Each structure stands twice: as C-alpha cells, then as structure tokens.
Amino acid sequence: MTNILLTGSSRGIGAAIAQVLSASDGVRLIGHGTASGIPADFSDPAGPRQLWDKALAELGTIDVVINNAGVFEDNPIDRSDDDWVAGWERTMRINLTASAELCRFAVRHWQERQSGGRIVNVASRAAYRGDSPNHWHYAASKAGMVAMTKSIARGYAAQGILAFAVCPGFTMTGMAEDYLASRGGDKLLADIPLGRVADPEEVANAVAYLATSAPPSMTGAVIDVNGASYVR
Structure with a gap:
C-alpha cells in the first residue's frame, strides 16, 4: 500500500x-482542504506542520507527498510598499514555503525510517517563461519550487x-477561466500551438505517473504540460 499526502x-x-x-490500486490518499480531507491554512506558518502531523497520525507512514496547493493573485507594482x-510574502508562504516545509518533513521522515519516498511538486510554466507584470511573485514562487525539486x-x-x-x-480550472476571460481568451489561446488549454486530467495523469510508477532514474525530471506554449 502506498500512502500519499x-x-x-x-x-x-x-x-x-x-x-x-483514488482509482488506483494499492493507494491510500489523504487530501488537504476537502470535506473528507484535512483542513490547513498555508498562509499560517503553523499550517504545514499541522497538516503533516494529522496526516501522519492517520496513515502511520507517508510514502509520497504531492505539493499542489497554491494561489494566483494580482500584485501590481503601483500598490503601496x-x-x-x-502580497509577495503571502504568495511565497503559500506556494513555496509551505511546500518546502512539507518536503523537509517528508525527507526527514524517510531518513528516520531508512526508506525511500517520492515528492511531486506542481509548479508552472511560469517558472521558466515568467508571467504577467502583476505576477512577479507567482513566477518566482514556481521557479523556486523547480529549483528546490x-x-x-x-x-x-x-x-x-x-x-x-x-x-x-493554462489548465481549464476556475483560476484559468478567470485569467483567460480577463485578458482576452482568443489572444492567449493563439499563443498555444495545441490550440487549447490543458484539461486537469492531463496534468493529473502526469502527476500520478511520477507519484507511483516513474522509474527512479527520472528523479529530478520536470515534465511540461502546456500545449507547446513553452518548450525547453
């Protein structure tokens, strides 16, 4: 049985x-922020430790950590200092620092058990391509996540x-729909050679592969799911 947070x-x-x-055989999953999962506020410095301790108490051991939680909020440079x-610190705290803490807890847990484990961090093409003038903080947080990985x-x-x-x-979630609508969807879609944004299931399948069956020699790999809108 593989226990996943x-x-x-x-x-x-x-x-x-x-x-x-959840549809995979041999997986026990604990979510965060769902009615059936564990609530934790990542804007609160105590949040990651509370989540880790509750998940560990419920599962006994944790074999895989998937850091997906994040925010995408405007932070224009003409705001007050x-x-x-x-705004910068809130995004860093939620997107990067909370993920780093959970990675640290996981690594130490696996070291104490003398067992292996897997971390999958959901970053963004913004880590490589950058983002809008209102989202320096978002791009920086995702670049930090890639470097940490x-x-x-x-x-x-x-x-x-x-x-x-x-x-x-861009992935067809509520967050992406709002972003596309606010910035002219047709123009942004023209920048994606595939001609459409990704479905959440496409990203989910890539994450599930890395979490459960990717060969160990792939460690350190970064998988792009962006319709060739940014290629490295």
Whole structure:
C-alpha cells in the first residue's frame, strides 16, 4: 500500500489528481482542504506542520507527498510598499514555503525510517517563461519550487528519495477561466500551438505517473504540460 499526502485537493488540478489516484490500486490518499480531507491554512506558518502531523497520525507512514496547493493573485507594482510586500510574502508562504516545509518533513521522515519516498511538486510554466507584470511573485514562487525539486533530487537520490516537478501551462480550472476571460481568451489561446488549454486530467495523469510508477532514474525530471506554449 502506498500512502500519499496531496495538498490543494479541493478543486481544479488537485481534485483531478485525487480522482486519478483514488482509482488506483494499492493507494491510500489523504487530501488537504476537502470535506473528507484535512483542513490547513498555508498562509499560517503553523499550517504545514499541522497538516503533516494529522496526516501522519492517520496513515502511520507517508510514502509520497504531492505539493499542489497554491494561489494566483494580482500584485501590481503601483500598490503601496507595504501592500506589495504583503502580497509577495503571502504568495511565497503559500506556494513555496509551505511546500518546502512539507518536503523537509517528508525527507526527514524517510531518513528516520531508512526508506525511500517520492515528492511531486506542481509548479508552472511560469517558472521558466515568467508571467504577467502583476505576477512577479507567482513566477518566482514556481521557479523556486523547480529549483528546490532539483536540489532534493540531487541531494537524496542515494537514499532512495526521489523528487519530480510538473509544470502546467493554462489548465481549464476556475483560476484559468478567470485569467483567460480577463485578458482576452482568443489572444492567449493563439499563443498555444495545441490550440487549447490543458484539461486537469492531463496534468493529473502526469502527476500520478511520477507519484507511483516513474522509474527512479527520472528523479529530478520536470515534465511540461502546456500545449507547446513553452518548450525547453
């Protein structure tokens, strides 16, 4: 049995990941932020530890951590200094710092057990391509997540601890629908060679593969799911 902790499982990509993994044989899944999962506020510095401790108490051991929780909020540069910094720090806290804490808890857990484990971090094409002038903080948080993933992969592979990242482009969630509508959907779609945004299930299938069956030699890999709107 593979015990998996998934953050941000209440909607969008996270809900699709939960659905795919719940249908998999040999998986026990605990979600975060759902009616049947564990509530935790990642804007609160105490949130990640509370989530980890509750999930570990329920599962006994955790074999896979999937960091999917995140926010995408405007932070224009003409805000007051205090408001701009607060917006920056809120996004970093939720998108990057909370994920880093859960990665750290997981690595230490696996070291204590002398067992391997897997981390899958859901980042964004913004990690490589950047984002809008109102979203410096979002792009920076996702670039940090990719760099963290690679550092974990390189640092702990010899202990059987594997780390992967998935970088979606626009995905048809409520967040993406609002963004597309506010910025002229046709123009943005013209920038995607595939001609459409990704379905959440497409991203979820990539995440599930990395979480359960990707070969160990793939550790450190970053998988793009963006319709060729950014290629590396």
